[in-house]
Amino acid sequence: MDDGFELQLIDALQPVRGFALAQGLYHLFSSGIYERIADGPRPVRDVADALELDVARTSGFLRYLANENYVALSGDTVSLTGKGRQLAPYRPWYELLVGGYAQTFQQITDVLQGKGYASRDGRMVGVGSCGMSAFDALPLVRDLMSDLPAAPASLVDLGCGDGTFLTSLVTESDRLTGLGVDPFAPEEPTAPGVRFVRSGATDYVAEHGAAPGAEPDPSRMFVAAFLLQEILEQEGRAAVVGLVRGALRQGGHLAVVEVDHRPADPAVMRHGLGQAYYNPYYLLHVLTEQRLETDAFWQDLFADAGATVVSRRVADPRVDSTGLEIGYLLTRNTGAPGHPGGTRGEGAGE
CATH class of the missing domain: 1.10.10.10 (Winged helix-like DNA-binding domain superfamily/Winged helix DNA-binding domain)
Structure with missing residues (x-):
């Protein structure tokens, strides 16, 4: 030997x-x-x-x-x-990747053999995601809100998870109310001015659609953080377009947070966070009923939904310098149908 x-x-x-x-x-x-x-x-x-x-x-x-x-x-x-x-600040990453997805990685061979999607613990995915968002997505949405022409009076968080993301935004303001929509939403309010509905996002937007000819409420803002990737795989592109269009018929703006899909980009995969987090994150999206897409894909989809990208930002580079976590502030395009309208373009607001 x-x-x-x-x-x-x-x-x-x-x-x-x-x-x-x-x-x-x-x-x-x-x-x-x-x-x-x-x-x-x-x-x-x-x-x-x-x-x-x-x-x-x-x-x-x-x-x-x-x-x-x-x-x-x-x-x-x-x-x-x-x-x-x-280790304390990094607890949410363990809650997401281990609490939410440990069972997922045990099913890799079954998924490779075409036996359907791998399962996950949806509640812990929500807990971990909301906890992580305090470091990246929450500041990102705050930045997008600072690009609004006026502060909103109400927020609708589509796919709110355990509600901590929405609760944080609402409790920071003395005039903001919030509604969280998620199949795993809390049963009780988490703070004054916050309430929840246990529902899927597309069902909620469809059921609460604006009356024909009604103008969107400019004081109402929708938020969809890491939600569109779910709907894209589970319900298809048309459903995502419909959700974006429906939200912007009801509210003045929609803030979207998604992850740019670049697993074959050496610049990403050689990055320390690319190896430690995004490589397993990309893998679990291959296995589960979620579909990541590129920045260009999302911007094309928003244009098809009749939305204008008002601003585009990325997560704080002190937390994540990869530039992969992107926030978009959308409003309804009042110009030519399907035209993307004005945008600050690549790197705006960064």
């Missing part, structure tokens, strides 16, 4: 180590342990008892994480290490 076998084995097993570690860190959060020890050391038994966990198994789980240097064990006491504390 080659004398270098063991070293090659260690290298070959690093993806397995990463697989187990991603699961472990997700469950460190989801079990409630992270919050319990965030303020300082705690006896393992006290942590387990408070969370109704098995003490021996919890101890073994924490030993695993101690070996990876995310927690420290001293006798029967556990605490977060510096590395563990630094």
Whole structure:
């Protein structure tokens, strides 16, 4: 046997180590342990008892994480290490990719064999996506709102997930109300002025369509963050065109956030975030009932829906410097049908 076998084995097993570690860190959060020890050391038994966990198994789980240097064990006491504390802001990425999509990656062979789409945990996808949006999509929508001729009085968040995205926007203003639309929307309001409807976005827009000849309400703004990719694969291009057109018949503006689809672009795939996030993100969209498209595709679709791109922005480069997460502020084109109208063009508002 080659004398270098063991070293090659260690290298070959690093993806397995990463697989187990991603699961472990997700469950460190989801079990409630992270919050319990965030303020300082705690006896393992006290942590387990408070969370109704098995003490021996919890101890073994924490030993695993101690070996990876995310927690420290001293006798029967556990605490977060510096590395563990630094993980807190990135919890939503684990909630999305592990909580929402771990089961998806287990189904790759079935999907390759043509056995339908892979499943996912829709609730955790919503939780993770909304949490991540606090860093990228939420500031992006705020930037788009700053391009409006006047501040809106009401927001309709199509595909609102757990509602935190909409709630953040509404609670920042003393005059804004919000309606969240999503099959997994909360059953109760999350803040004053916020309410929810459990419905699909296309159904909601169709059922609440403006009366013939009615003018859009200029004080009403629709938001669709990472939603059009879902409708495109599940209901087709015509349904997306219909949703964009329908929203702009009811409200003055529609803010859209989508991800540019460039998995074969070396400039993207050599980027650190391209490897760490977008490469698996692109893969899961191949497996699930979602369809990513290019910036040019979306702009053509908006033109077909009779929409004008008022402004185009990208996520804060301090969070994501790839330029792949794009926000579009749309309004109804009052010029020639199908004409894209004025736009700030590539890089506007960046």
